[in-house]
Amino acid sequence: MADGTSTPVIGIIGGSGVYDIDGLENTRWERVASPFGETSDEFLFGDLDGLQLVFLPRHGRGHKIPPSELNFRANIDAMKRAGVTEILSLSACGSFKEELDPGTFVIVDQFIDRTFARNKSFFGTGLVAHVGLGHPVCARLGDALEDGAKALGIKTQRGGTYLAMEGPQFSSLAESELYRSWGCDVIGMTNMPEAKLAREAEICYATVAMVTDFDCWHPDHDHVTVDAIIQVLLGNADNARALVKDTAPRLAGRTEACHAGCHTALDNALITAPDARDPAMAEKLSAVAGRVLNGG
Numbered sequence: 271m272a273d274g275t276s277t278p279v280i281g282i283i284g285g286s287g288v289y290d291i292d293g294l295e296n297t298r299w300e301r302v303a304s305p306f307g308e309t310s311d312e313f314l315f316g317d318l319d320g321l322q323l324v325f326l327p328r329h330g331r332g333h334k335i336p337p338s339e340l341n342f343r344a345n346i347d348a349m350k351r352a353g354v355t356e357i358l359s360l361s362a363c364g365s366f367k368e369e370l371d372p373g374t375f376v377i378v379d380q381f382i383d384r385t386f387a388r389n390k391s392f393f394g395t396g397l398v399a400h401v402g403l404g405h406p407v408c409a410r411l412g413d414a415l416e417d418g419a420k421a422l423g424i425k426t427q428r429g430g431t432y433l434a435m436e437g438p439q440f441s442s443l444a445e446s447e448l449y450r451s452w453g454c455d456v457i458g459m460t461n462m463p464e465a466k467l468a469r470e471a472e473i474c475y476a477t478v479a480m481v482t483d484f485d486c487w488h489p490d491h492d493h494v495t496v497d498a499i500i501q502v503l504l505g506n507a508d509n510a511r512a513l514v515k516d517t518a519p520r521l522a523g524r525t526e527a528c529h530a531g532c533h534t535a536l537d538n539a540l541i542t543a544p545d546a547r548d549p550a551m552a553e554k555l556s557a558v559a560g561r562v563l564n565g566g
Contacts, residue, residue, distance in 0.1 A: 284360035337459035390463035396548025411476035430455030434462035
């Protein structure tokens with residue numbers, strides 16, 4: 271298992287096709303075991319220009335698992351066990367703003383979590399922790415993604431609030447208007463609690479929300495054809511692959527822990543006294559919290 275001082279290993283969580291990248295070598299599919307259960311799928315390991323990448327199809331190959339049934343804890347724990355130090359998350363989303371039209375990429379910097387049926391922490395009875403989430407994504411990864419998007423000419427907004435909804439149904443009109451009144455930029459079903467868990471696991475995390483359509487507030491929402499949405503999805507997938515290929519090498523040069531504090535997020539987070547900690551819980555958290563539990 272890696273920590274922030276080890277050679278960067280980049281995890282990619284996204285759709286089934288995001289790993290079809292030219293130049294990816296030495297690929298292999300491998301199941302990574304986790305004490306939190308089964309991951310969404312096997313991980314795809316590969317090398318890109320000497321940098322190790324680890325891909326996970328978030329919903330499983332073929333999109334088999336709905337948002338509420340994703341095992342977010344197993345996915346992030348297994349990423350940690352696979353040596354991942356940074357995660358780039360790519361996901362489809364709806365837009366709350368006219369200027370964020372289909373095909374736009376939003377490098378999210380804030381979340382409002384409206385999910386309610388998911389396990390949102392690795393910690394619990396026997397070992398309690400409270401991590402800071404005021405800035406829930408890694409600004410350093412955001413910088414690299416922004417530079418990559420500019421280099422590729424992808425229409426991108428740096429910064430924005432992602433409303434995470436439970437799903438699988440889409441919003442009602444009343445909900446859509448409410449979220450717009452809150453100043454949200456995009457809406458999706460998958461990035462929470464993913465971002466929270468990555469912070470607990472001391473992994474840098476950044477979200478690219480790829481706009482497929484406007485949420486139902488938009489007057490033209492009901493007139494969008496399936497063909498039009500498919501064309502946007504295909505275009506977004508091409509841009510996502512290009513962005514991963516461009517951005518990952520930009521992260522290869524890190525030689526010390528992330529200056530944003532992602533790799534040391536647990537330094538002051540464990541609340542349970544050492545002599546009161548449940549040994550079984552500590553063992554279960556050997557990857558997520560091993561650095562602090564072992565006095566690192």
